[in-house]
Amino acid sequence: MQAKFAEPETPFGVERALVGAHPAIVKLRALIERVAPTEVTVLITGESGTGKEVVAQAIHRLSPRSLQPFVPVNCAAIPHDLLESEMFGHERGAFTGAAGSRHGLLATADRGTIFLDEIGEMPIGLQAKLLRVLEDGVVRPVGADRATRVNVRVIAASSVDLGTAVAKGAFREDLFYRLQVVPIVIAPLRERRSDIPLLTEHFLERIRDRTPGREIAISREAMVALWSYDWPGNVRELENMVERLAILCEGSIIDTSILPDNLVAGARPxxxxxxxxxxxxxxxxxxxxxxxxxxxxxxxxxxxxxxxxxxxxxxxxxxxxxxxxxxxxxxxxxxxxxxxxxxxxxxxxxx
Ligand SMILES: Nc1ncnc2c1ncn2[C@@H]1O[C@H](COP(=O)(O)OP(=O)(O)O)[C@@H](O)[C@H]1O
Ligand SMILES: [Mg+2]
Structure with missing residues (x-):
């Protein structure tokens, strides 16, 4: 038997985080590697499940800030009236229930990266405050009369087209331009089907790694079915599907017999x-x-x-x-x- 040595820590590789050989993904990885070392603000647009957070993390991990915090904030998940104090923090007694003062997420991300997911959901008043952070690097907690400085890199993401939101008056135009110094658009999975086998294999490999001794592969017909489906939930949906199929699969080969009907029938006419x-x-x-x-x-x-x-x-x-x-x-x-x-x-x- 071979002696076991502690594995040296492998450096972060964008190929492993962002799997794909489609030209759009190859280009995307190159773009990530270009913007990562800079301080530039990035706006990532793509349907839900296309890999926006993967891209944001990759940029952070490849940046000089990689040892500092990466702080994700989902603007769609935090109630509007709480988002300001979550992001900017608050002073004691700033509002009913504010018993003590609290640091905001921007302060937590100091010297690191803040990832503002679904930024289109940010209330317009707060957008003005964010613009000040971007332009002057200052943060004023709710109820505070003084601002403090932070040094954060901002990466934002949206699953809706912010340009349209700007046209409708729901998103500040100045913030929009300030955010998308480098715009990154991730194509939906159905527009890069050639990566479906690669991603499927990647997720199967992860299952094999997790459960040593487990043999699992997919039949050619089942692969064609996965390949033909439109994946409205994109890579996230594919990932969950592979997990589910691996659980349902009794032998070692995932076959069409266990595919859900909508997948076998092949989406739309x-x-x-x-x-x-x-x-x-x-x-x-x-x-x-x-x-x-x-x-x-x-x-x-x-x-x-x-x-x-x-x-x-x-x-x-x-x-x-x-x-x-x-x-x-x-x-x-x-x-x-x-x-x-x-x-x-x-x-x-x-x-
Ligand atoms: N190119 C990719 N290679 C490997 N995994 C991916 C890829 N794109 C997305 N994923 C995985 O799919 C899931 C959804 O990705 P995520 O970045 O959260 O999407 P989004 O933020 O756009 O909704 C995550 O589990 C992520 O790891
Ligand atoms: Mg996401």
Whole structure:
């Protein structure tokens, strides 16, 4: 038996925290590495479950502040009337129930990073106060007549488009521009399907690590089903699904028999129309064409059980043209399924 040595502490790696090989994720990791060492304020936008907090933490961990606190604040989870004292702290007797004085989360994050999640939910009055923190680095606790200085890096996130909130008057325009010195947009999982097998394998690997001796893999058909589904809850939903399937799976291979109905049935019909209102003035024909193309490619692959040749035929395309379109739409998972078929005829499982 080999002697066990204490593992040296592995430095933080953004590849391990933010898994993915899709060009959008590769670019995102590069951007994280660029902004992390700076002091710049970052605004991360993306649907729920796309990895906004993962990105914020990665920026902090790769920054010179990494040994100082990372303080997450979910602006949507704290009642509006409490958010100010939570963030800024308060003096004794500042309001009914304020028995003692208290430090706020901004003070807690001093010299570190504060992560303001769902910042679009922040009341407009508080937005003005936050702007002062960003511009002058000063914090005035509720009920205090003096301000103190803090040194915090602000990373904000929103699952709704703040530009729209600004247009509606629900979000301060000056704060919006001050926050998004570097805007980071994370694509929903359905727009980077090629990462679904990779992420699935990552979550399976974590289960194997957690339960030594446990063998768990996923069948090709089940993988195609995961790949075809739209994942409205994004990576979080996929992560929870993999956990659930691993629990439900009696053997060592996750098969379609244990997939929930909506996953096997494959979300929505191929012909779901794309709603376009020309009067909106916001139509981008190229984007729409690409989306429709992506959907049709996706549906064809689903129908063909992941076989590229057959899917190309369904769309009346040459296989080479089809492959080029796959890459452009970021739909490359079934290619790897095909390839696996080629190089391992006997292996049925995935991962
Ligand atoms: N690219 C990724 N690689 C590995 N795990 C991810 C990735 N993106 C998201 N996750 C995981 O998905 C879950 C949701 O991510 P989170 O950052 O909380 O999303 P959001 O803040 O956008 O709602 C977390 O458990 C996170 O670890
Ligand atoms: Mg979140």
């Amino acid at each position: 191929a012909t779901a129309p794309i709603a376009v209102k020309l009067s909106d003035g916001a139509v981008n024909l190229n984007d729409l064409v690409r989306e429709l193309e992506g959907r049709l490619i996706n549906d064809a692959l689903k129908q063909a059980g992941g076989n590229k040749q057959a899917a190309a035929r369904l769309l009346g395309l040459k296989r080479t043209t089809f492959s080029a379109k796959l890459r452009r739409c970021g739909v490359i998972a079934p290619a790897s399924l095909d390839d696996r078929e080629k190089d391992s005829t006997s292996k049925e499982s995935y991962g």
